Amino acid sequence: MVGKNSTEFSILIPAYNEAGNIVFTIQETVKVLEGFNPNYEILIIDDGSVDNTYRNVIEFLSSNNSKVKIEKYTPNMGKGFALKYGIDFLRGKYVLFLDADLDLHPSHLIDLFKIMQKKNADVVIGSKMHKDSVLNYPKIRRILSSSYYFIVRFLFRLPVKDTQTGIKLFRYEVLKDCISRILIKRYAFDLELLITAHRKGFKIVEAPIKLKTKRASGRIGLKDAFWVLIDTFGIFLRFYIKKYYN
Numbered sequence: 001m002v003g004k005n006s007t008e009f010s011i012l013i014p015a016y017n018e019a020g021n022i023v024f025t026i027q028e029t030v031k032v033l034e035g036f037n038p039n040y041e042i043l044i045i046d047d048g049s050v051d052n053t054y055r056n057v058i059e060f061l062s063s064n065n066s067k068v069k070i071e072k073y074t075p076n077m078g079k080g081f082a083l084k085y086g087i088d089f090l091r092g093k094y095v096l097f098l099d100a101d102l103d104l105h106p107s108h109l110i111d112l113f114k115i116m117q118k119k120n121a122d123v124v125i126g127s128k129m130h131k132d133s134v135l136n137y138p139k140i141r142r143i144l145s146s147s148y149y150f151i152v153r154f155l156f157r158l159p160v161k162d163t164q165t166g167i168k169l170f171r172y173e174v175l176k177d178c179i180s181r182i183l184i185k186r187y188a189f190d191l192e193l194l195i196t197a198h199r200k201g202f203k204i205v206e207a208p209i210k211l212k213t214k215r216a217s218g219r220i221g222l223k224d225a226f227w228v229l230i231d232t233f234g235i236f237l238r239f240y241i242k243k244y245y246n
Helices: 022-036 053-061 079-089 108-119 139-156 172-179 189-199 222-240
Strands: 007-015 040-047 068-073 092-097 123-127 134-136 168-171 204-208 210-212
Touching (some): 022 040, 022 108, 068 079, 092 172, 172 189
Parallel strands (some): 040 068
16 A cells, blocks of 8 residues: 555546547646646556556556556456545545546546635535536436436435536545445445445535536446446445444
């Protein structure tokens, strides 16, 4: 394990079959961080990709930024597993979760950090439900997101409207404290993490985003939505019956 907090910002990017996007995502993230705060690191977690994601990153890194690293494993285990796997490699005081497809630009980090400082928050999450968010994504995803919000609101009374948007900023010690309790590896990882943070008394604040989806239909289909609900029901049982998050 690398010693923590010797770096200001750690950017954690889970990637599964993102060969066509990952190098550009790294380049854009580097550009933002070099202009904002050059004391950073970027870690890509290759979540069992079966395309050229890993090779493309290695070829890019051979002649470029030493602040960027990649770790990999097989088989594919899901985004939640990838994020949890990556934590022990990080050294930053602040950790940003960033999706690999660049639907959400890394420049959001600047706004999330400003909000964290202004509101003395422990966690700042991008939210599609924020009144100032600008959204361009498929109708089916809008329907699924809105439906899931009402389910989560009814079941858990979380003080946030959107748990699933991929960009989130944590204070390292808060993330480290919460993530060891997380059981979900794939579909409802974000929800479980935020529930844990909330139950521990950490302050969570939502931030507006600009979302522009490149995929015509997105990655979340009805089958994925079904498994999100199954994972959510598991969290519900642990929350109310087993009192796991107390």
